[in-house]
Amino acid sequence: MLEAIISLGSLGILFGVLLAVASKAFEVQVDPKEEEIMEILPGANCGACGYPGCSAYAAAVAKGEADINDCPVGGPKLAAEIGAIMGREASFQENRITATVRCNGDNSSAPKRFEYQGIETCSAADIVANGFKGCSYGCLGLGDCVKVCEFDAIHVNDKGIAVVNEDKCVSCKKCVTACPRDIIYMDPVREFVHVLCNSYAKGPIVRSVCSVGCIACGICEKNCPTDAIIVVDNLAVINYDKCINCGLCEKKCPMNTILKA
Amino acid sequence: MITNILVIVASAAIINNFVFKQLLGICPFLGVSNKVETSLGMGAAVTFVMAMASAVTWAIQVYILEAFSLEYLQTIMFILVVATLVQLVEMFIKKSSPTLYKALGVFLPLITTNCAVLGVALLNVRSEYGLVESVFSGIGAAIGFTLALVLLAGIRESLEEYELPKAFDGLPIVLISAGIIALAFTGFQGFF
Numbered sequence: 507m508l509e510a511i512i513s514l515g516s517l518g519i520l521f522g523v524l525l526a527v528a529s530k531a532f533e534v535q536v537d538p539k540e541e542e543i544m545e546i547l548p549g550a551n552c553g554a555c556g557y558p559g560c561s562a563y564a565a566a567v568a569k570g571e572a573d574i575n576d577c578p579v580g581g582p583k584l585a586a587e588i589g590a591i592m593g594r595e596a597s598f599q600e601n602r603i604t605a606t607v608r609c610n611g612d613n614s615s616a617p618k619r620f621e622y623q624g625i626e627t628c629s630a631a632d633i634v635a636n637g638f639k640g641c642s643y644g645c646l647g648l649g650d651c652v653k654v655c656e657f658d659a660i661h662v663n664d665k666g667i668a669v670v671n672e673d674k675c676v677s678c679k680k681c682v683t684a685c686p687r688d689i690i691y692m693d694p695v696r697e698f699v700h701v702l703c704n705s706y707a708k709g710p711i712v713r714s715v716c717s718v719g720c721i722a723c724g725i726c727e728k729n730c731p732t733d734a735i736i737v738v739d740n741l742a743v744i745n746y747d748k749c750i751n752c753g754l755c756e757k758k759c760p761m762n763t764i765l766k767a
Numbered sequence: 768m769i770t771n772i773l774v775i776v777a778s779a780a781i782i783n784n785f786v787f788k789q790l791l792g793i794c795p796f797l798g799v800s801n802k803v804e805t806s807l808g809m810g811a812a813v814t815f816v817m818a819m820a821s822a823v824t825w826a827i828q829v830y831i832l833e834a835f836s837l838e839y840l841q842t843i844m845f846i847l848v849v850a851t852l853v854q855l856v857e858m859f860i861k862k863s864s865p866t867l868y869k870a871l872g873v874f875l876p877l878i879t880t881n882c883a884v885l886g887v888a889l890l891n892v893r894s895e896y897g898l899v900e901s902v903f904s905g906i907g908a909a910i911g912f913t914l915a916l917v918l919l920a921g922i923r924e925s926l927e928e929y930e931l932p933k934a935f936d937g938l939p940i941v942l943i944s945a946g947i948i949a950l951a952f953t954g955f956q957g958f959f
Contacts, residue, residue: 509835517827517844521851532858534865 540568542591548579550656552678567592578603579676603692604675605660605682609645610702610765612665616641616716627653629686637687640715643705645689651681694746699756701735701742703763708740720763726755735764772903775896779907782958785883786915787949792883795874796915797941805870806920810913812860812871814906816852816878817887821905823848824888825898845888846879853879883912918948 544564555576557563566572567588574588589595622631622638628650636642647666659674660681670681672695682690689704701720705712709721722740734748735755742755742764756764785791792813799809824845832838857875861868868875878884887908891901922944931940 510837510840513831513835513837514840514844514847517831517847521847525851525854528855528858532862534862 537565537568539591540564543567543588546580546584546587546591547577548584548676550579550676550678552579552656552676552680554578554677554679603677604672604695605670605677605679605690606693606700607645607651607660607668607670607690608700608702608704609643609667609689610718610763611639611641611644611716612647612663612667614665615718616644632686641705641707641712641719643687643689643703643707644716644719646687650684650686651690654680654684656680698766699744699749699751699753699764700766701744701763702765703741706739706741712740718762721761723760725758725760726764729754729758772900775900775904776907776910777958779887779904780911780914781952782955784911784915784952785886785908786912787945787952789886791886792881792912794877795881796912796919796945797938798874798877799871800916800919800941801923802870803917803920803924805867806916807913808860808864808867809871809874810909810916812856812875813878813881813884813912814909815856816849816884817905817909817912818902819852819905820845820849820884820888821891821901822898823852825891825896825901828892841889841892842885845885849884849888850879883908915948919945922948 541564544561547560547564549560551559553559555563555572555578557566557572563572563577567574570592574592574594575585577584577588580587617640618638619640620635620638622634624630624634626648628646628648631637631646631648637644637646639646645667647662647668649662649668651660651668652662656678657674657676659671659676660668661671662668668681668690670690677692679692682688682692687704693700702718703712703716703720705716705719709723712719712721720740720742722737722742724737726735726742727737731752731754732748732750734745734750735742736745737743744755753766756766779785783789786793786796795809795813799805827844827848828841832841832844853876856878857868860871860875887905891904894900894904896904919941923941926940926944935943
C-alpha cells in the first residue's frame with residue numbers, strides 16, 4: 507500500500523515538474539491585444555470579414571494585417587472599440603452588403619401550378635416537376651433560407667415570399683447558398699432600389715405566370731439617366747456602382763418589378 | 768538480434784498493423800486523415816509518443832511495478848506516462864508549427880486517450896520485450912499507424928474530386944475505403 511502511494515505520487519510529482527520546466531521552455535507569446543480583440547468580437551464565426559472565423563480576424567488585426575473596420579456584424583461600435591485597443595481611429599463606413607430576395611411574386615401575383623404536399627423544404631419542392639410555382643425562377647417560400655439564418659434576419663411573410671430584415675442581416679451569405687433557386691443576392695445596403703425578379707424567361711412567358719415579374723420591356727433602361735440599369739438575358743439588372751438612387755426606374759416600371767426594398 | 772528487431776518492427780507495422788488488424792487508434796485514424804500533410808504530422812507526433820512511452824513504461828514496469836509487485840497500478844501509471852508525453856509534444860508543436868497545431872486541433876491532446884499508445888505499452892509487457900525490443904516495437908507500431916493514416920488520407924484526397932451519391936458522401940465512404948484497405952492488409956497474414 508505504502509509503496510503504491512509513494513511510487514505513484516513521486517512519479518506524478520516528477521512528471522509535473524518536467525512539464526512545468528517544458529512549458530517554460532516552449533512558451534508561446536500570445537499578443538495580449540489579440541485576446542482583447544477576440545473578447546469583444548461577436549463570435550459568430552461567420553467569415554464575412556474574409557477570415558476563417560473571429561479568432562483568425564483577431565490575430566490578423568493584432569498583427570496589423572487586417573483593417574479594424576472589417577467586421578460587418580459588430581458595425582461602427584465594434585470598429586471604435588477595436589480602434590481603442592489598437593490605438594487607431596475607426597472609420598467604419600456603411601458599405602456593408604445585405605441579402606436581398608430578388609422575387610416579389612407572392613401567392614396572389616404568381617399563383618401556384620399545383621398543390622405540393624411533399625417534404626417541406628424548398629430544395630425538395632424544387633425537384634418535383636420544377637417546383638409548384640408557375641414561375642420556375644420564383645421564391646418557393648418554404649424557408650430553406652430561414653432555417654440556415656442564425657441571426658433571425660430572414661422570414662417568409664404571410665404571402666409566401668422570403669423577406670430579409672436588413673437591420674438584422676450580417677452578410678454571412680448562408681441564405682445565398684441555401685436557396686436552391688439562387689434568387690438571394692448580396693446587394694449594397696445604401697442602395698435601396700432593387701429589381702425584384704430573377705426570371706430569365708421571355709416577356710410573354712413571365713406575364714403568363716406572374717403579374718409583378720420583369721418582362722424585359724427595357725423602359726427602365728431607356729429612362730435611366732446614368733445607364734445603371736440594363737436588360738441582360740430578359741432581365742433588368744442594376745449596376746450599383748453607377749446607380750444614383752433617383753428612383754426613376756421604380757416609377758416607370760410598368761410591372762412594378764423595381765421596388766425600394 | 769538485428770533480425771529479431773526487424774521482425775518486431777515489420778510485425779508491428781504491417782502484419783499486425785494497429786489500425787487495420789487490431790482496430791486500435793481508430794478515432795484519430797478517421798479524424799485527421801483528410802490531408803496527407805496533417806496525417807504525416809499526426810504520425811510524427813504519435814511516433815514520438817509511442818517510442819518514448821515504450822521506453823519509459825518498460826523502465827516503470829521493471830523497476831517499479833515488478834520490483835514492488837504493484838502490477839495492479841500498471842494502467843494508471845502507463846496513462847500518466849502517455850499523458851505527460853502528449854503534453855510535451857503538444858507544447859513542442861504549438862511552438863514549432865502553429866499551422867500543424869491548428870490542423871490537428873483536438874486530436875493532438877486526444878493522443879492521450881489513444882488506445883494504440885496504451886496498447887503498445889501493454890503489449891510490450893505481455894510479449895516480455897526488453898528495452899530495445901520495446902522501443903522498436905513502439906516505433907514499428909507508430910510506423911504502421913502513420914502508414915494507415917497516410918494511405919487513407921491519399922484515398923480521401925482523391926475522393927474529394929468525385930461527386931459521390933449523397934448516402935456515401937462524407938464518413939460512410941471513408942469507412943468503406945478503410946475496410947477495403949484492412950481487407951488488403953490481411954494478405955500479409957502469416958508472413959513470418
